[in-house]
Amino acid sequence: MTTRSPTTSPSDRRSTTIGLVLTIFFIFLAQLCDGAYYGKLIGKLSELHHGVSGEVYAVDGRTLFIKDFTYDGEGPAAFFYAGNSKSPNSNGFRVRDERGTANVLKRYRRKDITLTLPDGKTLNSIKWFSVWCDEFAVNFGDVRIPRGLDYPKPQKLAALSGVHGVSSEPIVIVDAQTLLIPGFSYDGEAPDAKFWVGAGPSPSPQGIRVPDENGKEQPLRRYDRKTIVLTLPGDLTVHQIGHFGVWCEAFTVDFGHIQIPQGLNVPPSLKMLGVSPQSKLNCEVLDDTLAFEVRWAVAGDSIVVQLVGKLEDGQYMGFGLSVNPDRSIMVGGDVVIAWVDKQTLQGYAIDYFLEAKSQCSGKRGSCPDENILEDTNSVRLLNAALVNGYSIVTYQRPLKASDELDLQVLTNRSQAIIWAIGPLNERKEVSFHSDYLKTDRFIEFGRPPAWNCPIPDQDQDTYTDNHSNANNNQQVATTIKRPQRIPATPAPAPKNDAWEIPPIQCYEPEDGVFYAQMGPTGGKHGYPAITGHVGWGISWYINGLLIPEINVVRGKKYTFVVEGGLDADTPARYHPFYITDDPIGGYQHKTPEEKAKIKIFAGVRRQRGSVRPTGVGRFCNWVPDQNQPLADEFSSFGAYQRTLTLVCDHGEPGIVEWTPDENTPDTVYYQCFTHRYLGWKINVHDSCEEGSASENHEIYVEPKGQHLEFMEDLDVSPSIRVSSKIIQDH
Numbered sequence: 001m002t003t004r005s006p007t008t009s010p011s012d013r014r015s016t017t018i019g020l021v022l023t024i025f026f027i028f029l030a031q032l033c034d035g036a037y038y039g040k041l042i043g044k045l046s047e048l049h050h051g052v053s054g055e056v057y058a059v060d061g062r063t064l065f066i067k068d069f070t071y072d073g074e075g076p077a078a079f080f081y082a083g084n085s086k087s088p089n090s091n092g093f094r095v096r097d098e099r100g101t102a103n104v105l106k107r108y109r110r111k112d113i114t115l116t117l118p119d120g121k122t123l124n125s126i127k128w129f130s131v132w133c134d135e136f137a138v139n140f141g142d143v144r145i146p147r148g149l150d151y152p153k154p155q156k157l158a159a160l161s162g163v164h165g166v167s168s169e170p171i172v173i174v175d176a177q178t179l180l181i182p183g184f185s186y187d188g189e190a191p192d193a194k195f196w197v198g199a200g201p202s203p204s205p206q207g208i209r210v211p212d213e214n215g216k217e218q219p220l221r222r223y224d225r226k227t228i229v230l231t232l233p234g235d236l237t238v239h240q241i242g243h244f245g246v247w248c249e250a251f252t253v254d255f256g257h258i259q260i261p262q263g264l265n266v267p268p269s270l271k272m273l274g275v276s277p278q279s280k281l282n283c284e285v286l287d288d289t290l291a292f293e294v295r296w297a298v299a300g301d302s303i304v305v306q307l308v309g310k311l312e313d314g315q316y317m318g319f320g321l322s323v324n325p326d327r328s329i330m331v332g333g334d335v336v337i338a339w340v341d342k343q344t345l346q347g348y349a350i351d352y353f354l355e356a357k358s359q360c361s362g363k364r365g366s367c368p369d370e371n372i373l374e375d376t377n378s379v380r381l382l383n384a385a386l387v388n389g390y391s392i393v394t395y396q397r398p399l400k401a402s403d404e405l406d407l408q409v410l411t412n413r414s415q416a417i418i419w420a421i422g423p424l425n426e427r428k429e430v431s432f433h434s435d436y437l438k439t440d441r442f443i444e445f446g447r448p449p450a451w452n453c454p455i456p457d458q459d460q461d462t463y464t465d466n467h468s469n470a471n472n473n474q475q476v477a478t479t480i481k482r483p484q485r486i487p488a489t490p491a492p493a494p495k496n497d498a499w500e501i502p503p504i505q506c507y508e509p510e511d512g513v514f515y516a517q518m519g520p521t522g523g524k525h526g527y528p529a530i531t532g533h534v535g536w537g538i539s540w541y542i543n544g545l546l547i548p549e550i551n552v553v554r555g556k557k558y559t560f561v562v563e564g565g566l567d568a569d570t571p572a573r574y575h576p577f578y579i580t581d582d583p584i585g586g587y588q589h590k591t592p593e594e595k596a597k598i599k600i601f602a603g604v605r606r607q608r609g610s611v612r613p614t615g616v617g618r619f620c621n622w623v624p625d626q627n628q629p630l631a632d633e634f635s636s637f638g639a640y641q642r643t644l645t646l647v648c649d650h651g652e653p654g655i656v657e658w659t660p661d662e663n664t665p666d667t668v669y670y671q672c673f674t675h676r677y678l679g680w681k682i683n684v685h686d687s688c689e690e691g692s693a694s695e696n697h698e699i700y701v702e703p704k705g706q707h708l709e710f711m712e713d714l715d716v717s718p719s720i721r722v723s724s725k726i727i728q729d730h
Contacts, residue, residue: 037176037237038065039152039268045131045141050075052131052141058151060267062117062382064095064129071131071140073107078140080105080115081132088130088139093118095129100302100398102375105131116380116396119348123151152267154180162256164190166246171258175267176237179230179244186246186255188222193255195220195230196247199240203247203254208233210244220246229281238264283453284443286319286419290435291390293453294319294419298399298446303409304382305336306394309421313342316424317391318352318433321407322416325610328440329569330354333418334407336379337368337430338393340386347384349395351377352430353405360429368429369405378402404591411446413608498529499637504543506551506688512558514550516577516615516670517541518565519622522640523631533677540564540577540670540679541622546637547680550670553688554660560602562654563620564672576613576673577656578603585671585679587611601668602658613673617654623647660684 039057045066047053054069071078079102083092096102098113117123123145130142154175160168165187172180186193194217198207209217213228232238238260245257286292291310296303309317320335322328333354340347351369360367369376383394399409409415420433499522504514519541521527526546527539539547552558564575579602580587587598595611603615622644624631634640660668664684672678 037239037268038067040265042145043143045143047141049138049140056129056143058123058149059114060153061122061151064115066113066115068110069108069113070110071105071108073105075133075140077135078105078131078133081130082117082126082128084125084127088128088132088142090134090137092132100378100380101402119381123149150265152265155264155266158258160245160256160258162246162254164255166256171244173238173264173266175269176239177232177269181230182227183225184223184228185225186220186223188220190248190255191219192249193220193246194249197232197241197244200242201259202243203245203257205252207247208236238266281451282447282449283451285453287435290421292317292421296445298411301400302396302398303445304394304396306392307338308390308392310389311339311391311421314424315339315421316430318420318430320418321409322418323407324568325410325415327568328416328418328437330418331356331569334405335418336395338395339424340384340391340393342386345386347381347393349379349381349393351379359425359431366430372405373403376403376405378406409445414442414444417441417443495529495532497525499525501530501545501548501637503549503551506553506685512556514558514560515543516560517563517620517622517646518575519546519644520624520631522546522637525634526631531680538678544641549680550682551685552660552682553685554662554664557657557659560615560656562615562617562656563648564617565619566616566651573619574674575678576603577615577670578613578673579658579668579670579682581665581668582671583669584676585669586674586676588674601664603656603673615654615656618649618651620646620648
């Protein structure tokens with residue numbers, strides 16, 4: 001087999017340097033395992049109350065596996081607990097359940113579950129594990145942790161050394177089926193060399209092929225100090241083999257091997273624990289110059305992620321999901337902030353919600369989830385290391401959103417991601433990033449595994465520390481809007497001294513075209529007094545009128561020309577228009593339960609289970625004259641409206657078309673998709689009789705500003721040129 005002779009690049013050295021610290025990560029990537037091996041048995045749960053039972057195993061230093069866990073679910077406030085007191089009591093600490101939540105335990109029937117101790121806790125720092133009832137301080141069942149427990153851990157063995165240049169650093173048995181071979185070399189000159197295992201202390205033709213790091217059984221190519229991970233085939237485990245090496249199958253020649261000791265105390269693999277992960281690892285370069293990479297594998301209903309970056313002291317690396325799967329937007333993002341303290345070597349992986357581009361202040365800004373809502377940290381730190389200046393942090397999180405501050409990791413399509421690197425502040429929270437993604441970038445987390453990071457057999461001239469390649473063109477930054485939870489209703493406002501806004505009658509305009517723009521709420525006489533809800537400074541203007549009631553007729557087609565903004569990166573100027581039966585609006589930020597109760601009639605597109613707004617266009621805003629009195633000083637909207645000037649961004653409007661029918665409720669609402677309480681009522685009629693819209697004397701005010709050019713291409717242009725109708729100021 002002819003191969004290119006590689007040179008050692010900076011990326012090769014980086015891969016070799018950090019290879020050993022990947023061991024814990026690969027615990028979560030094994031595909032197959034011995035069906036009876038669960039780790040080290042600690043003991044059975046004492047069966048004290050509510051049917052609690054099960055066998056408890058140590059998977060590693062922080063992970064417990066409970067075989068056939070049973071609990072009747074009848075306790076009022078039962079939780080998993082652990083502690084270092086002599087016996088179980090309320091001075092212990094809670095352990096999150098197998099889904100990573102801190103909810104009261106429900107019923108279990110002989111279920112196999114995996115639990116992880118909180119950050120900073122290990123099996124050597126606790127004396128017991130229990131099902132504990134908080135409300136009555138009762139132990140439902142426990143197991144004692146032996147002092148100095150020798151829990152399973154990766155085991156370092158000998159190094160390979162043999163003919164044809166076969167060599168390596170000491171091999172690590174990561175778990176019952178996973179082998180890490182750091183710094184592996186082989187000259188690639190033999191015709192049929194394979195990775196090989198078998199019974200007994202040395203190789204023989206009766207051995208078994210081990211697929212290479214790409215899952216293939218082809219003759220091995222040239223390797224030059226490459227760090228690779230191998231998975232034993234089928235149900236084979238290290239407990240069934242006595243050696244590992246490189247074997248030339250065609251010529252039955254041993255190129256080099258090591259012996260595998262019997263009874264290795266290594267962690268089990270995930271299939272044995274009831275999880276079926278991908279067999280291989282994914283990797284993408286996020287930034288070349290920062291040596292910033294993300295590695296991941298989907299494991300059952302969770303994903304294991306590893307971040308690697310060359311960080312300065314006091315810096316963090318952040319990686320996560322954009323709230324918009326089709327654009328990389330920072331605001332509203334669900335990210336993990338990770339770092340390794342260079343003094344203590346303690347690692348951190350914290351679940352963050354990016355409410356705004358600012359440091360966390362109270363519950364606003366870029367904050368840890370738990371600063372906003374209790375028990376919402378959905379991230380479990382698995383391992384962290386600092387090697388030759390590289391910070392390496394491995395964590396696990398559920399694929400599904402665990403709470404309203406989380407986003408779902410999609411496995412059936414690509415989705416936009418966001419990342420940033422920057423300094424930590426004095427509270428060990430994020431400050432504004434110094435490096436970040438500056439375009440849209442997407443990752444398909446459920447793809448077939450692919451390693452798209454530098455590998456040691458690349459030529460140095462294809463990757464250097466100052467290298468710029470196609471990955472740079474894919475890098476992206478961030479900002480999208482995912483809202484923080486808002487109280488169900490704002491404070492009520494008195495409906496006194498409300499301006500009288502004339503309704504738009506069902507016969508006007510004749511062609512059924514409305515112009516929707518933004519403007520001020522009009523102080524105490526405007527939005528609050530009209531609706532009874534406190535406004536937040538802006539609201540919809542329809543044909544120049546502040547939140548008028550609109551009357552429409554079933555069966556007639558209506559067109560809304562929308563100029564509420566299209567830049568989702570600037571939430572204050574992004575107001576997608578839609579029509580709904582919800583009097584509140586802000587559909588984007590509602591919970592799934594709230595969304596299920598709401599109907600949307602126009603202004604969105606449904607795609608693959610998601611709802612995306614279509615009523616977006618350039619931003620036009622009615623701006624008050626700063627030399628005029630405040631809105632509260634005007635006795636009528638007409639007088640106030642004459643002080644407003646329409647100011648529009650360049651660009652095109654959006655168009656929302658809607659034909660109400662017999663299934664449309666009598667009352668619906670025009671709203672903003674991203675904000676609550678900006679719109680008002682639409683009254684839906686079966687028929688329409690022309691008549692006077694109002695007994696008040698009417699005047700017309702021509703819309704101000706240059707916002708009519710785009711209408712030249714529309715049939716509906718006449719209505720846009722019709723003056724807005726207002727009440728005469730007496």
